[in-house]
Amino acid sequence: MNTDLSKDLLEQVNRALDLGTPLRIQGGNSKAMLGRPVDGELVDTRGHRGILSYDPTELVLTARAGTPLLEIEAALHEAGQMLPCEPPHLGPGATLGGMVAAGLSGPRRPWAGAVRDQVLGTRLITGHGKLLRFGGEVMKNVAGYDVSRLMAGSFGSLGLLTEVSLKVLPRPRQCQSLRLQMSRRQALAELAQWGQQPLPISAACHDGEALYLRLEGGEGSVRSARERLGGEPVANDFWHELREQRLGFFRQPAPLWRLSLPLACADLDLPGLQLLDWGGAQRWLKSDAPAHALREQVAAVGGHATAYAQGEHSIAPLPAALLRYHQALKRQLDPQGIFNPGRLYPDL
Template identity: 50%
Template sequence: MQVQLNTLQDAVRQAAAERKVLRLRGGGTKDFLGQSPQGEVLDTRGYAGIISHEPTELVITVRAGTPLAEVEAALAAKGQSLAFEPPHFGPGATVGGMVAAGLSGPARASVGAVRDFILGARFINGKGEDLTFGGQVMKNVAGYDVSRLLAGSWGTLGIITEVSLKVLPVAPAEATLMCAGLAQAEALELLHRWGGQPLPLNASAWVHDTTAQPGQDMLFVRLRGAVAAVESAVGTMTADAQALGAQVTRMDNAQVVADWMASREQTLPFFTAPSDDACLWRLSLPQTAPVMDVPYAQYIEWQGAQRWLWAPASAATALREAAQRVGGHATLFRQSADRQASLAMAQDVPVFSPMSETLQRIQRNLQQQFDPHGVFATGRMGA
């Protein structure tokens, strides 16, 4: 059912007048992320539709309630895509949820994050005001870059109603190499070396594959770009990996696309909780960070910058200290179904690493400016 913009504004104004908290929700596919939110649900899916798509200008403008799958299908029909490969985590994912969550897929380290592709945004603040920031062109420098600030804001600053995104043509060539037998340290060193060369490295994933007998260390790399560049890189990277003793196989593109999608959507075997008390932790680190000294199996993406592992909640302090020592941080990304079933237990460990007093002050000031009445103070990002 379609809703009008003023309907959303009225809902915010009423909530402000009644001192109520509104919990913004699109498809709900990312409900498991963040602290358990409080407040009355305001469904944003009614404000949907593609407003404009200019293939020659590489820009698409859509309402936030638009299904993400609908946008991707429209772009694919024109040979274009969202290069940052946003995860859906379910069939109902919306564009607004994509921006609010600020999550990116396998290609993040090579092409950029969600915020890097936001050209402009329109949203309703906590006073019910309809605000517009940015535009529909790349070199827009008017005013504050609030549109990108919305990426990863988890609905705490306002209701995202429209967003203009930069899109890119689908690469003319693609190849995925499977390098078997590379230990984590060897794989990271190789990825760092490749990162310093003019190679069309688009995505990477390292994991100790326990489905094989015996278990084996596996590095997967995806190349995208011009045909000549991809073919040249295949030869170079194959030789480099073989020099370290790896067995290199070029995978079939038609088959491997499902594997990269499974990596994006966290449906690979690694992402199945190994025990009832397990939590999925996301370590965000510098790409050059060394092998982490932790006793847990890992799935490593983004050329080393994003590392996943399953560990109990009791490991929170140790994981966060280990990440901080190398200049990163750790997030409690997902919990097992049994653990999530107990709200009291689910709240005993903060989802996000504690912020410094400076960052806390900046966040409080931003929320005070955009939401002075606390309409969107759901607690999803913590106190």
């Protein structure tokens, strides 16, 4: 299906600007648990969809923001390619625009880059009521900002995405997943050591009992690493289940927290159950501990914590100086503050 609703979306935005009406931008709504609730007129992007251009030899795909991720991944798979950042869907209706707006990346993130690293260009309806192109093809940056990459993780607070151009990559020729029995502390030590060596690791997760590794690359390099590291082979589906939060860990009853930490961060003694992803740079925590206590402990080692439950305190508050930068950027792109007001922070 290929449908261009850019004129309709532009009219809706301009009408909202005239009336001073806030807008709640929504695609598949699969990331609704993140951020604060938004009270505004619904802008549903799902009708604005379709792959506009894709030449596998150029490693670039351009599609409308409402295009389902499943449709994009199917087209890439047929050509032997993939989205390098391995974005989680967290629901059947996930869209390309939602992928960029949420900025979430899967297990391959430390080795292949984040969502923002794959964004080459965008088309965006701004808070000035104009449909503009940024990035790869025509317009570069305005006001000193790399606008296209700023969209990653902005949760629709800076404008309405209508189109995205992405860098894609060939799928690895060989993939082998392993399970190595070791403690979490030992796993972090081993990963720190392996990170200095030419091993074809593309995912690393510790579930509380064992370390899971994914090896990807040429047949020879994967086989050599497999022989060196040992362990037991496991199904490659493990990484899809981890990405989509379907492992048994995620079904535990306590609230879910995502901890973003420096790569070399040591093991943390936190209340609750932990699951390590991204080689330890992303840690999932199931805990009933108070939010302020968790955030203080995580901030002490240079990280931050996000609660996977929509509400006032789900996203960690920004330091005052950093908040001022965010507010200045919001004023540049959305001077009337109509796009997803308060989704990330109450003063944004």
